[in-house]
Structures are given as C-alpha cells and as structure tokens.
Amino acid sequence: MTDIWNRLAEHRRAQGDLRIQALFDADPNRAAAFSTQADGLVLDWSKTAIDAAARALLVDLAAPVAARRDAMFAGERINETEDRAVLHTALRNMDGSVMVDGRDVMPEVRDTHARMRDFATRVRDGSFAGKGGKITDVINIGIGGSDLGPAMAVRALQPCHDGPRVHFVSNVDGADIADTLQGLDPATTLVIVASKTFTTIETMTNAATARDWMAQTLTTPAAQFAALSSAQGKTAQWGIDADRVFGFEDWVGGRYSMWGPIGLSLMIAIGPDDFDQFLAGGLAMDRHFRSAPADRNMPILLALVGIWHHQICGYGTRAVLPYDNRLARLPAYLQQLEMESNGKRVAMDGSDLTLPSGPVIWGEPGTNGQHAFYQLIHQGTSIIPCEFMIAARGHEPDLAHHHRLLIANCLAQSEALLRGRPLSEARALMAEKGLTDPELDRQARHRVFPGNRPSTTLVMPELTPFTLGQIVALYEHRVFVEGAILGINSFDQWGVELGKELALKVAPLLDGEPSPDHDPSTLHLAQLLRQMQG
Numbered sequence: 318m319t320d321i322w323n324r325l326a327e328h329r330r331a332q333g334d335l336r337i338q339a340l341f342d343a344d345p346n347r348a349a350a351f352s353t354q355a356d357g358l359v360l361d362w363s364k365t366a367i368d369a370a371a372r373a374l375l376v377d378l379a380a381p382v383a384a385r386r387d388a389m390f391a392g393e394r395i396n397e398t399e400d401r402a403v404l405h406t407a408l409r410n411m412d413g414s415v416m417v418d419g420r421d422v423m424p425e426v427r428d429t430h431a432r433m434r435d436f437a438t439r440v441r442d443g444s445f446a447g448k449g450g451k452i453t454d455v456i457n458i459g460i461g462g463s464d465l466g467p468a469m470a471v472r473a474l475q476p477c478h479d480g481p482r483v484h485f486v487s488n489v490d491g492a493d494i495a496d497t498l499q500g501l502d503p504a505t506t507l508v509i510v511a512s513k514t515f516t517t518i519e520t521m522t523n524a525a526t527a528r529d530w531m532a533q534t535l536t537t538p539a540a541q542f543a544a545l546s547s548a549q550g551k552t553a554q555w556g557i558d559a560d561r562v563f564g565f566e567d568w569v570g571g572r573y574s575m576w577g578p579i580g581l582s583l584m585i586a587i588g589p590d591d592f593d594q595f596l597a598g599g600l601a602m603d604r605h606f607r608s609a610p611a612d613r614n615m616p617i618l619l620a621l622v623g624i625w626h627h628q629i630c631g632y633g634t635r636a637v638l639p640y641d642n643r644l645a646r647l648p649a650y651l652q653q654l655e656m657e658s659n660g661k662r663v664a665m666d667g668s669d670l671t672l673p674s675g676p677v678i679w680g681e682p683g684t685n686g687q688h689a690f691y692q693l694i695h696q697g698t699s700i701i702p703c704e705f706m707i708a709a710r711g712h713e714p715d716l717a718h719h720h721r722l723l724i725a726n727c728l729a730q731s732e733a734l735l736r737g738r739p740l741s742e743a744r745a746l747m748a749e750k751g752l753t754d755p756e757l758d759r760q761a762r763h764r765v766f767p768g769n770r771p772s773t774t775l776v777m778p779e780l781t782p783f784t785l786g787q788i789v790a791l792y793e794h795r796v797f798v799e800g801a802i803l804g805i806n807s808f809d810q811w812g813v814e815l816g817k818e819l820a821l822k823v824a825p826l827l828d829g830e831p832s833p834d835h836d837p838s839t840l841h842l843a844q845l846l847r848q849m850q851g
C-alpha cells in the first residue's frame with residue numbers, strides 16, 4: 318500500500334502544472350470514459366486531474382475494500398472499538414437472512430418494519446388519533462443521526478407528502494422547541510422521541526418539555542408519544558406503550574439509521590409505499606456496490622476521487638452543491654455522515670494515522686451559494702473540489718423554465734471552474750470598455766479566473782424516494798470505502814464524548830458552584846455570563 322501511495326504522490330508531482338482541459342484535449346472520449354452509471358444515476362468525474370495512470374493507481378488502492386465490504390454485509394464485527402457488527406444495509410433488504418452471533422436478525426427487522434407500516438398507516442388515516450382527533454402534526458425529537466437523516470429526507474421528498482405536517486426539534490436551545498410548539502394543538506400532535514440510547518441530554522430535555530406542554534391540556538400525554546430506540550427498558554420508564562416503541566439493534570449506527578425506525582417520521586409524511594421505494598433505492602446501490610468492478614463502482618470511484626483531492630492533492634475541504642432546493646439539508650446530513658465517520662487521527666489498529674483523515678465537508682444548494690461563497694471557490698487562494706448534483710426533471714411542470722435555468726447554472730459553474738478566464742480575455746474585456754494601461758491591466762487582473770479547479774457532477778433523472786435512497790447509500794458506501802483505504806473505523810465516534818462529559822461538569826458553574834477543575838478562561842466566561850444574566 319505504501320508503495321501505491323508513494324507512486325500516486327510522485328504521479329501528482331510529475332503532473333506539474335497540468336491543466337484538466339489538456340486531458341480533454343488529449344482524449345475526446347474523456348467525458349464518457351470518466352463517467353460511471355448505476356441504475357439511472359450518473360457520476361461524471363471527468364473534470365478532475367485524474368488521468369488514466371492516476372485512475373489505475375487509485376483503483377489499486379481500493380484493493381482492501383472488497384474483503385471488508387463482504388465482512389460488513391456478512392454481519393462480522395467490523396466496528397472493533399465498540400465490538401459491533403455494522404448492518405444498516407439489512408434494514409433495506411427485507412429478503413433472506415443475516416446471521417449475527419449465530420442468530421438470524423431478519424425476522425425481527427421484518428416484524429419491526431411491518432409494525433412501522435401499520436402505525437404510519439393508522440396515523441395517516443386517522444385510526445390512530447389524538448385526544449382532539451386525527452393527527453395533524455408530528456414532531457420528531459432527536460439529534461445527530463436521530464434527526465439529520467429524516468429531516469433531510471422529509472424536506473427532499475416534499476412532493477410526495479400526503480400525511481400530517483412533520484416538524485423536527487434537535488437543539489437543546491429552548492428556542493427550537495418553543496418555536497416549533499407555537500401554533501400546534503397538543504390534542505392533535507404526535508411526538509416521536511428518536512434516540513438510539515434514550516439518554517442523549519438534548520433529546521431527553523426536549524422530550525420532557527414536549528411532555529409538559531402536552532400535560533397542560535391532556536391527562537395522559539404519553540398516549541401521544543412514540544419512541545424509536547435500542548434502549549427499550551428506558552422507553553418503558555417513560556411510560557410509552559410498547560405498541561408505539563420501535564426498536565433496533567446496536568449494529569445500526571446513529572448516522573446510518575434512517576432506513577429503519579428512525580425513518581418513521583419520513584414514513585408518516587410520504588407513506589409506507591414511498592418509504593419502501595426509498596429502501597429500494599438504497600438496496601439498488603448496495604447491489605451495485607457489491608457487484609460492480611472497482612473501476613466502474615460508483616461508491617468506490619467517488620471515494621477515490623475524494624482521496625485524490627484530499628490525501629494526494631492536499632485540498633482541505635470539499636463542497637457539496639446540490640442544485641435542488643429540496644436537498645438544502647443534504648450538506649448538513651453529509652457533514653455528520655462523513656466527518657463523524659472518518660474524522661479520526663488513530664487507525665483501526667491503534668496506531669497514529671499517517672495520512673490526513675477525511676476532509677471538511679460543507680455546502681449549500683445552488684443557485685443560492687453562487688451569490689455567496691462561490692467567489693472564493695472561483696478566485697480564492699484555496700482550491701475546493703466541488704460536488705454538483707442535478708436532476709434532469711423538476712417537480713413543477715408549470716415552472717419548467719426555472720428548471721432549465723437551474724440546470725444551465727449548474728453546468729455553467731463546473732465549466733467556469735474548469736476553464737477559468739485567462740488574463741488575455743480579461744484584458745480584451747477591459748479594452749472593449751475603453752480602458753488603457755496601466756488601469757486596464759489593474760482592472761483586468763481582478764477579472765481573471767484561474768480555472769483548472771476540479772469538480773464532479775452527479776446526475777439523476779428526478780429527485781424521487783428511489784433516487785434519494787440511491788444517493789444516501791452511495792455516500793454511506795463512499796465513507797466506508799474511504800475508511801477502509803485509510804484504515805479508519807468509520808463506525809465509532811469517540812470524539813463527541815469529551816465535550817458531552819465536560820458540559821455536565823460546566824453546568825454547576827452556571828449556578829455559582831465553585832469548581833477547581835476548569836481552565837481560567839472557562840471560569841472567566843462562566844462568571845461573565847452569570848453576571849450578564851443579572
């Protein structure tokens with residue numbers, strides 16, 4: 318492996334000031350040859366500096382992926398620091414059997430899925446009602462993986478909504494729940510407490526506030542609560558009837574959990590059949606991931622492009638730019654999926670990682686981002702690989718002209734990043750305006766675009782439950798591949814623990830209790846905030 322990394326680094330050095338445009342000039346078939354398709358989804362990665370030799374080396378780098386992938390699907394305990402299997406894929410494949418510790422886990426998965434379908438159907442048709450009648454509003458209370466996936470998907474699949482309104486509360490900031498509860502009727506609201514552990518302080522604090530809010534009107538608020546958790550003893554302590562508790566096992570990681578019970582709010586919003594289409598999209602990507610050769614395997618190639626840009630070229634961040642307003646929450650969802658999974662400095666075997674971990678992920682939907690941070694992407698001193706996403710068709714037939722413009726903008730941005738605008742062109746533009754040197758030169762230099770900035774474009778026919786399932790599974794597997802190649806365990810998240818522990822120790826400071834165990838700055842800030850509270 319070290320040899321391949323060295324050869325890749327050497328190849329990059331040898332490329333010198335290669336322009337991506339030169340790769341297109343040399344190979345008229347490049348756009349097709351550096352595109353990959355999977356069940357109607359197409360990834361074009363031709364606008365990168367990866368040439369045939371780099372591609373071959375990168376594919377060699379992916380050699381360890383197949384064995385680890387097969388171990389994951391077979392239910393082996395590949396999450397070694399938590400001693401757990403990693404089987405979120407079982408939640409989207411209802412057929413067959415999957416053995417964990419000698420037990421087939423699929424009958425229970427199917428049973429829970431059937432119970433979710435039944436409950437969602439009853440909420441939607443009114444046979445499960447609140448004290449005041451048919452449920453009009455559902456609040457999902459959760460955080461991280463118990464919030465970001467369903468919140469992203471509910472927004473993405475708005476055209477499929479035909480159920481009650483669905484709201485999401487995650488932040489422990491009381492503003493979140495206060496704003497959400499405003500205008501809702503407790504008698505027709507269903508609260509879903511989504512927490513794998515059922516101990517997360519933000520979620521349990523918000524859930525208690527929601528229960529108090531309901532108790533002002535209803536004598537038995539717990540009757541309008543449901544729970545999604547692997548800690549079923551704790552849900553019982555909360556008084557939530559077992560009929561409305563949907564469990565899952567520890568082999569489903571929080572950020573990989575929207576396919577099962579954590580997706581209940583999505584199922585209620587779009588209906589069980591559309592939810593099954595979402596699962597079908599994920600399953601289609603699983604099958605592609607398991608069967609396509611590495612050089613045509615979309616998750617493997619997407620991961621390799623990322624490795625080329627971050628670990629080989631040294632670009633520190635990656636922008637995710639969906640040209641779809643309904644995918645507005647996708648960058649936030651991917652931030653948890655990618656950065657909580659691969660933001661690690663220790664390898665699986667306990668040694669220090671010798672390569673950089675996964676990159677910073679950020680983004681906003683186009684075209685909004687164009688009028689905000691694209692300035693830096695085009696002309697800043699950092700190179701930021703961009704991941705564009707676009708659907709061929711929109712959902713608003715009467716507004717086809719909007720979609721035409723949306724597509725044009727998406728393609729124009731990746732073209733502008735590739736081509737740039739040389740000084741000669743910028744000078745010609747200034748000359749047309751009647752400027753002469755030295756002012757012409759000064760003005761022209763501000764209008765130069767260096768270009769040669771890499772991007773990929775993911776194209777889908779339309780944003781549907783199926784394509785969304787494909788995209789989420791694509792990114793899950795991309796993270797998996799990156800982790801396997803870097804030697805990272807992508808399924809634990811020890812880095813979130815210290816802050817949680819310290820928050821519990823800091824809280825007493827805010828009540829004025831002395832505590833010697835804090836640094837002077839923290840003590841100073843706590844005192845300042847107390848003074849400001851008056």
Ligand SMILES: O=P(O)(O)OC[C@H]1O[C@](O)(CO)[C@@H](O)[C@@H]1O
Pocket residue numbers: 460461462463511512513514515516517520571572657810813
């Ligand atoms: O579902 P839970 O147990 O409330 O956890 C919520 C989130 O907290 C984390 O454990 C850490 O932030 C995430 O991995 C998880 O998705």
